[in-house]
Amino acid sequence: MRNAYLEALYELAGADRRVLALIADNGAIVYDKYRRDYPEQYFNFGISEANMVSVAAGLASCGKIPFAYTISVFLTMRAFEQVRNDVCMQRMNVKLVGTGAGFVYSNLGPTHHATEDLALMRALPGMTIFSPADASEAYQATMAAARMDGPVYLRLATGGSPKIYEGEQGSCGQQNFQPGQAVLLRGGNDLAIVGTGAILLEAIRAADELEREGIAARVINIHTVKPIDREIILRAAAQTGRVITLEEHSVTGGLGSCVAEVLAEAGQAGVQLRRLGLVDSFAESYGSYEQMKQRNGLSKEFVVQAAWELMEN
Amino acid sequence: MDEALRKELQEMAGALRGSIFRTICRGGGGHIAASLSIVEILTVLYWAVLRIEPRQPRDPERDRFVLSKGHAGVALYAVLAKLGFFEEGVLETFGKFDTVLGGHPDMHKVAGVEASTGALGHGFGFAMGQALAGKIDGKDYRVFALLGDGECQEGSIWEAALFGPQQRLDNFTAIIDFNKIQAMDRLEEIVSVSPLAEKWQAFGWSVRQVDGHDVGQLAEVLGSVPFEEGRPSMVIAHTVKGKGISFMEDVPIWHYRLPSAEQMETACRELGIENFSREQLV
Ligand SMILES: Cc1ncc(C[n+]2csc(CCOP(=O)(O)OP(=O)(O)O)c2C)c(N)n1
Numbered sequence: 001m002r003n004a005y006l007e008a009l010y011e012l013a014g015a016d017r018r019v020l021a022l023i024a025d026n027g028a029i030v031y032d033k034y035r036r037d038y039p040e041q042y043f044n045f046g047i048s049e050a051n052m053v054s055v056a057a058g059l060a061s062c063g064k065i066p067f068a069y070t071i072s073v074f075l076t077m078r079a080f081e082q083v084r085n086d087v088c089m090q091r092m093n094v095k096l097v098g099t100g101a102g103f104v105y106s107n108l109g110p111t112h113h114a115t116e117d118l119a120l121m122r123a124l125p126g127m128t129i130f131s132p133a134d135a136s137e138a139y140q141a142t143m144a145a146a147r148m149d150g151p152v153y154l155r156l157a158t159g160g161s162p163k164i165y166e167g168e169q170g171s172c173g174q175q176n177f178q179p180g181q182a183v184l185l186r187g188g189n190d191l192a193i194v195g196t197g198a199i200l201l202e203a204i205r206a207a208d209e210l211e212r213e214g215i216a217a218r219v220i221n222i223h224t225v226k227p228i229d230r231e232i233i234l235r236a237a238a239q240t241g242r243v244i245t246l247e248e249h250s251v252t253g254g255l256g257s258c259v260a261e262v263l264a265e266a267g268q269a270g271v272q273l274r275r276l277g278l279v280d281s282f283a284e285s286y287g288s289y290e291q292m293k294q295r296n297g298l299s300k301e302f303v304v305q306a307a308w309e310l311m312e313n
Numbered sequence: 314m315d316e317a318l319r320k321e322l323q324e325m326a327g328a329l330r331g332s333i334f335r336t337i338c339r340g341g342g343g344h345i346a347a348s349l350s351i352v353e354i355l356t357v358l359y360w361a362v363l364r365i366e367p368r369q370p371r372d373p374e375r376d377r378f379v380l381s382k383g384h385a386g387v388a389l390y391a392v393l394a395k396l397g398f399f400e401e402g403v404l405e406t407f408g409k410f411d412t413v414l415g416g417h418p419d420m421h422k423v424a425g426v427e428a429s430t431g432a433l434g435h436g437f438g439f440a441m442g443q444a445l446a447g448k449i450d451g452k453d454y455r456v457f458a459l460l461g462d463g464e465c466q467e468g469s470i471w472e473a474a475l476f477g478p479q480q481r482l483d484n485f486t487a488i489i490d491f492n493k494i495q496a497m498d499r500l501e502e503i504v505s506v507s508p509l510a511e512k513w514q515a516f517g518w519s520v521r522q523v524d525g526h527d528v529g530q531l532a533e534v535l536g537s538v539p540f541e542e543g544r545p546s547m548v549i550a551h552t553v554k555g556k557g558i559s560f561m562e563d564v565p566i567w568h569y570r571l572p573s574a575e576q577m578e579t580a581c582r583e584l585g586i587e588n589f590s591r592e593q594l595v
Contacts, residue, residue: 025463025496025503046466046504047433047495074432107340107408109415111383111431287410295411 001156001198002027002099004135006034008142009067013038018063019146022056024049024070026099053079056094057086065093065146071105072098072114072155076121087151088124095145096121097154101131101197102248103283104157106292110282114155118196119253121153122226128179129225131155131196134164137223140177148179155225157198164200164221182229188216191242191307194233196222196255199248199298206303217307222255233262237271242310244274246303248293251277272313274306314529318361322528325395326356330557331584332391332404338577338589340408343416346555346567348388350492350525351459354550355392357531358457367397370424376454377443379428381436382461382490386418389426398425434467436460437487441473444485444545455538459488463495465506471516478517483539486546487518490525492554496568510549518547525550558583 010033013019021034021042035042045052049070056066068075075098076083087094103113121127130141130152138156145152164185185200186207193203200221207217218236222228237243243263245256256275263271276298285295293299329352337343359365363376380389387407394401406412413422417431427443430436440458447454464470477485491509493499500506513520519540523530531550538546554568555561558580572580581589 025466027497044497044503046500047463048466048468048504050468078432078434107416109417109419109431111417111429285411286408286415287412291410 001132001135001138001161002159004139005069005097005142005154005156006031008139008146010034010037012143012146013041016065017041018065020059020064020066022052022066022068024052024074026070049074050079050082053082053094053096054086057082057090057092060087060092060094061090065095067095067097069097069099071100071112072117073100073112076114076117076153080120083121083151084124088126091126091150093149093151095152095154097156099156099158101155101157102199103292103296104161104198104248104289106289107286109286113283115249115278115283116253117153117155118225118247118249118255119257122253122258124151126151127226128152129155130179130223131225132223133197133200133221134161136163136165137177141223144177144179155197161198162201164204177223180224180227180229182232183221183223184218184232185221186217186219188218189240190216191244191310192218192220192236192240193244193246193303193307194220194222194236194255194259195246196225197248199246199293202293202298202300202303203246205300206307209300209304210307215307215311222258225255225258228258228262230262230266233259234266234268237263237268242272242307244276244303244306244310246298247277248298249277251275251279272310274310276302276306314532318532319529322353322356322360322532325360326352326528327585329356329388329391329395331586332394333387334558334580334584335586335589336387336391336404336407338571339405342569342571343387343408344384344569345387346494346561346564347382347461347490348385349556349558349561350552350554351382351385351388351490352556353526353528353531354459354488354490354552355388357528357535359392359396361532362535363457364454365425367393367425370398374452374454377427377440377456379436379440379443379456379458380418380430381440381458382433382464383417383430383436386414386416386431389418390414390423393423393425396425399423433461433464434469437464437470438473438476441477441482441485444482445480447484448480448482453484455484455486457486457488457535459490461495462489462491462493462500462506462509465489465509466495466504474513474516474518477545481543482545483541483543486535486538486548488535488548488550490552491549492552494554494563494565494568498565513547513549517544519544520547520549522549522551525552526556
């Protein structure tokens with residue numbers, strides 16, 4: 001996803017001199033081509049995330065379009081009040097780009113895991129949140145963020161996320177990325193799995209397995225966490241009666257909370273809902289990303305198990 | 314310094330470098346250059362300065378050491394293992410599933426780790442809290458914190474820099490690993506923190522500068538804190554990032570990277586490591 005973002009940013013910077021890449025001592029090699037061709041549209045703030053965000057807001061107030069990039073935790077949490085006051089309160093056209101969504105930096109431990117970032121960013125007035133599922137979607141989300149006027153938080157995994165969509169980079173398969181419009185990845189009327197980000201891979205794996213066992217699971221990709229696509233959620237709830245949310249994030253304040261709010265407010269609180277994510281915990285253990293998904297209850301087996309539990313009710 | 318002691322400390326530093334290298338290579342990668350840069354500092358602290366007892370890691374009277382640049386955790390693990398805070402064999406689990414030794418140290422998982430660090434700009438203030446608690450309780454333990462030079466770009470460092478002298482924390486000593494390189498490049502190319510000594514002096518710290526690879530100088534300076542009564546002490550240690558492995562020394566790309574098979578051979582030769590094969594990596 002990171003490379004797809006950089007590819008998009010490279011194109012954007014070439015087309016519009018107002019586009020600036022801001023970084024905080026993160027991403028040496030991946031920025032080489034950009035630095036060579038657009039050295040005047042590149043600023044490294046060093047290890048000073050809070051200052052990077054304040055300066056980004058100031059730049060935006062003078063018509064620039066800054067993309068401030070670093071590890072998600074440091075961007076959304078270290079600099080939280082800068083995001084709130086300087087970017088959101090003053091409605092600045094700043095794009096915040098965080099890498100290392102969820103616990104993809106598995107071995108680096110919880111200081112480097114972004115598992116509360118959605119809750120924080122979602123609470124901020126005027127913030128748009130894109131959480132792409134793979135590289136092709138990350139490319140499109142970056143382009144969409146540039147087209148919008150206003151704050152955007154772009155939540156990226158890192159290099160090497162598996163494909164969710166078939167086809168060329170940036171094509172998102174046959175889909176065109178529409179902000180606020182979730183994507184139906186799989187049809188099915190027995191239950192719905194609503195997910196966001198790279199963890200959707202596990203939803204698809206689970207849906208494949210459930211299909212072999214005769215259960216048709218619908219899979220929905222919420223690539224825009226805010227504003228959320230209420231329609232697709234309500235339709236899925238009405239048509240299947242069973243909803244599982246899946247996120248590489250705390251269930252408190254994240255996608256699971258969003259979906260619960262949508263359902264409850266629409267009077268569909270009777271729908272069976274199971275939220276998969278971190279439950280009042282930091283991501284446990286170290287190891288590979290795959291091992292971490294398993295250890296933290298987010299790999300496909302857990303989705304399948306939750307599906308069976310809902311089916312039996 | 315006594316020649317025998319100097320030799321002993323130097324040998325210990327050499328052994329620790331070997332341990333760090335093996336641990337990181339076996340674990341499939343880590344912050345190698347940042348760990349090699351602080352070996353002598355840790356050696357002198359742990360074998361000549363800190364009043365600690367590995368069998369009583371929670372003794373309330375103990376001196377505390379906080380690794381604010383937590384990404385060099387492997388260097389700390391190597392030290393703690395050598396001292397017997399945990400079995401040396403545990404080092405072999407680094408980077409493996411369910412290890413207790415993460416890429417950054419966790420105080421609830423590893424005996425001897427005084428603060429869970431990894432996000433830069435936290436450990437310094439955290440350690441200062443431990444020093445302040447010591448003052449409040451009238452205890453005579455001392456607190457030491459080790460910072461990166463790049464870490465000094467964080468605003469929180471300078472908030473704490475103001476606070477320490479205000480509270481007259483002369484039981485607190487900070488050491489800056491001044492290797493002049495951060496993650497991507499040299500500080501001078503990104504955001505300079507120079508002149509470092511003058512900055513800390515201006516903030517009210519009592520400052521000394523040392524060669525951070527000279528165990529004699531380190532022992533003398535770290536053994537004489539506080540430098541002034543009523544002031545926190547600051548030791549600026551001039552170091553070489555990647556120290557001990559020729560092709561890594563002072564080369565920014567080695568911030569986080571695994572050596573190739575050929576490079577491993579060279580490194581092993583330079584560190585005096587025998588019987589370390591590539592097969593041991595898997
Ligand atoms: C708040 C924060 N921002 C960014 C990082 C990512 N990071 C890890 S190490 C590092 C560079 C540290 O440089 P320095 O403090 O000079 O230590 P050195 O590696 O040179 O020993 C960075 C940017 C981090 N761990 N924490």
